[in-house]
Amino acid sequence: MNLTRTVQDRLNETLPYDELLPAEQPAYVHSYVYLFGIGTLASFLLLIVSGIILSMFGPQWWHSSTIGHFFNSIHFWSVQAFFFFMVLHLWTAFFQGAWRDGRGLTWVSGVITFTVSILTAFTGYLSQQNFDAQWIAVQGKDAINSSGVGAFFDVLNFGQMYGFHIVILPLAVASLMGVHLLLVRLRGVVRPYPLGRPGEEQES
């Protein structure tokens, strides 16, 4: 038994190229509403690029260098754009009932991505090494401690928070976004609700 061929066949069957990058979509996808997801992805790419540059020069660089502060500002506004598009994407997916017709896992992966993204942003604020970081650490510790998590996740420990922010959580967000995109591509976007009043049609 050739395992490589088995995996290859399985991938060809479940992940054909024309499903991952289709050149044709339902006509209703031609709408601004469907751009919020891709806006989130574009913002995430900017976050990763600006984050890599900031981490290359160390966590204190941006406090003393004009160029460093410039890249920090790009990172800051990319965060704002990321959450702006992500929240709009979440709301529109909700109003569309985007989990219908076997798309429950797609919805779940999106909500988990949103939750982990908030944690990533939180550790980013804690890694800033300025007053914001001090205050958020001092203020946030009580909530984290009350849940018992504070025993292992010390928001006052810069080294730990920085590690979470630049490696562990971005990898988690990137992986979750990958899974989410894969599910969207494999299952396609949900059909619009049928015309007529609720209850007059059959829904699965």
Added chain:
Amino acid sequence: MMARKKLYYRGVPTAPYDLVKEFLAALLVVTVLVLLFTVFLSSPDEPPLSIKQVAQQDPAGFLQTSVGELNGSSGIAGYGPPYNNSSGSVQELGPFSPQRWAGVHIPVNTAQDYVLGPLSQVSFANPALSRALTQYNTASAGQQGKWTDAYTTALGKATVNGSSVSVPSCACGPVTRMMSTMLQLGQRGAMDGLLLTTPGYYQTDYTRPLLFLADSGAVAAHASQFHLLGTQWGVMNETGNYPGQAWLWLYTTFYQIWPFNTSPMGTAAGDLGPVVAIMFFTLLLTFLPWIPGLNRLPRYLGVYRLIWKDYYRAQKRRPATPTDGVQS
């Protein structure tokens, strides 16, 4: 298109779509927007507070904090897990108290870590301080308490002139000498470094100095100027005129509403209550597709009519097909 998708989209008009071009266009637009905001608005960077600043600007407050750390009456001394075995800040909802269950994992002995330890490190060049420390360390707990109580009382009558404090004479034993050295260390910036010292050469853990600053109340006082306090919806705010973490609106809302902002919930579980609530709502959102009633909410809200209005208009124009109104 795979067979099952073909079946799913039967009757739905399709059109050519360029996902790659869409992504590149989105990337360009977002990049331009971010660059515009960056160039015209920059980003906030309020400098951090230091123990040196606090000791210089509020010397009496610094001494009050220091003596509180020494006699165990400070907020952190009485906090509880994960710092120590006290119970002052332990939160619980009935028998549910994960804070207590997790136990002490980041031990902080306020007397030793904030006062006796730093003083003993600098006492080698100060015989008077060395004698004071010996006297304090060899005294009974009761005697130590009498000295610190007397000092606290005298500190209440102290006169402050700029960064200097004149504490009236008192039966404070060695505590007077210890506290005056503490103030010197604080005002010269030595405490910022001494509190960072953990085993090993490199330092990345600011737990101890930040807890000391928190105890001093200086961080909260500074934060209130930027409207960052919990009562000011602070979680969503940012220093300066910058957007904060607007996406945390749900989390911070729980701190503002009943029953989380009143006794007994606000006292026994001021944070645990909102944490449990937010976890509940996050789980609700996550498993929405399988919650009867809620999973049909968008259908009743009807916002989808606006989202897909062009599709519905086109549907009404074209003749009906057998698949209309039926979803797989």
